Amino acid sequence: MAHAHDERTGEPTERSELPTDERLAFVDEYPSAARITRLCFGVSFGALLVGALLGIVQALHRTNVFRGVIESSDYYSVLTGHGVLLALFFTIFFLSGAFTWGTTRSLGRDLPNPRFSMAWFGLQLGGAVAVATAIFGGFVGEIPFEADVLYTFYAPLQAHPLFYAGLAAWLVGTWLAGADWIRSYLRWRSDNPGERVPLQTFMVLTTMLMWYVSTVGVAVEVLVFLLPLSLGLIDAVDPLLTRTLFWYFGHPVVYFWLMPAYFAWYTILPKLAGGRLFSDPLARVVFVLFLILSTPVGFHHQYADPGIAEGFKFVAMTNTMFLLLPSFLTAFTVVASMEYGARRRGGNGYFGWMKALPWANPAFAGMALAGLMFAAGGFSGIVNAGMNINSLVHNTLWVPGHFHLTVGTASALTMMAVSYWLYPQVTGKRLQLYGLAQVQPYVWFIGMALMSNAMHRAGLAGVPRRTAEPQYDQFTFEAALGSIPEMRLQIAVGGTLLTLGAVLFAAVMLATWFADRGRGRLRVDSHLPEPVSGPEDAPRVLDNFKLWTAVAVVLVAIAYGFPVFSMVADGPFDPAAPPVPVGVVDAAIGLLPG
């Protein structure tokens, strides 16, 4: 196979046999996989743009800078839209596209059946549209839809059935997408017995196995409890049980956001830095650790819940802490790969090598800045995970401060950065508005630095998350560091910059989409250099997916078996809380005592 030569690194790869002005983009080699990737990216970027516009409404409303757009009671529909569109649809459609590319590229074969691939894409899209319809129906009084139940949709708050049905359809779509990649792998395997699984495919498969294990929880929650409840088929649910099922899925989904970022940091970032990956075996170890440790940690979102014995919370806490290990290892690899690349580009000195990195390349800069912010987010995550310190920050603004660094930067900024590199390859079009793309990662970085540090500090003062008006008549918050008005200002300015960052990104992608094909060479190519330490150094047992899945299931059984049994033992619907539809709230406000 011939590849365009990477002019920046001079990496001694296969020489291109084509004239230098000839392109060899992914789209030319695998047109049908490229189409799926393009479609997934299109939906992903659309969700990002709408979600970001909702974000600025929130940032300005709750900081009291500008309240002209919505009433406080509509704030929660905006919040639900922001959470669901960004955390579920932007991230997972991107993942679906990136994994289709990664599987196809690393196996060197197209997905088995284009119609099947279109079917899972269609199912995901249909589900997403149904969910969005239910949420945005909340703004229009005449439409019976209402789904301002937030991203966590805790029962017995009850949304319109369309919301739950859409979620279920979307979920099945993700399962079928995984099946598509697995099928492609199995066909490759039968043609290549005894060969090591290519690294990107290995990452796709471990991620999807983790996803199958963990989505069982939310599938049961939605299909057995919430959808029947919203349709009136059952009268009541046990709120603790449904909440537990949610968080059984709710933490692994975090890794579902993050693993595409890790996938990019391990396989694409080293190349863009000018070098190659340090160690293929350790990358495999990291993904196996995520597969086995991601699911049995959900109780760490329930430290403050009554009805769950302390011992189970402790088990989840210990597991969570060990889940830091793959992230610590990743931090090492990312930094080491960047340094390796920088030194090959002529950088030297203890820290001076950093100057040699391609900071003007938006794909590199985005990923590097995302990795940097992830370190900060990791440390605030350690505070959340600490069972007792958590009481200080539980459900405060600290928590969104934390996850805007992880999913909102480590994942989101990496995904945008990857797009600058990958989108031209799946469209065959040169990236447009390159200057905007170059400043975009820095805009995001500054915006997030302002917003998240203020959110973290406000959380320490006790300011709650998920509320339209953080000031109260009865009392004021006392800040340990800085002042509350200063924090509000930083959140408003930071949120505005972040939205600007999303708009810049969308502009670059739209301009590229509408650009003519074949104008000049692409700046990028799909070739990924071999790691310093290759798969031949990795023990074969790492590729034993059955074994790791079994270990994951056993750990889940240990962490969840007894507590879930005790919640179900008194009857799966007991203690029975009747539903509280979100649409009939006005009557409830009238009953307010005092």
Add this chain to the structure above:
Amino acid sequence: MHVHRFERVWLVAALGMIVLFVGTVTYGAVVAGYGMVDAEGGQVDTTDPAASEDFREPGVYEGSEPGHYDVYVETRRFAFVPGTADPIRVPANSTVTFHVASVDVLHGFEVAGTNINTMAIPGQKAVVTAEFDEPREYGLVCNEYCGEGHHDMAGTLEVVPEPEFDASTEVQ
């Protein structure tokens, strides 16, 4: 499997840190005696906790020992009872056990700026114990989204000087 020397050092350091983190939490639970919200509260009636055996009418009660008080709080959309309409009042230098239960949806019970912070889940009773030394007023916040009036759900907790606290009128 070949692991670079630097990677090995990093791996051991990371594991050491993880063990240290787990250790601090264990220390907090075992030595410092910080009690988590757990299952000890048991279950209560989902829409009428006061009808259950171990939940009383909302209010402040004298505890089993002198200086101990029990506060029973119902959370409902969009108020703490007591807390919102009438502040919760306890004397300084007291140990207070909060018993919190929800009558409708999930709520949060957070004493702002402290580590008194628990979920109120319909059907479950949350039990949190705290010590109050100095007289002070604290804000009480619902920190879990409970509906369109969620941002109005707040209250106050007043820790009053002991002479000002008259058990005969404050306590049920």
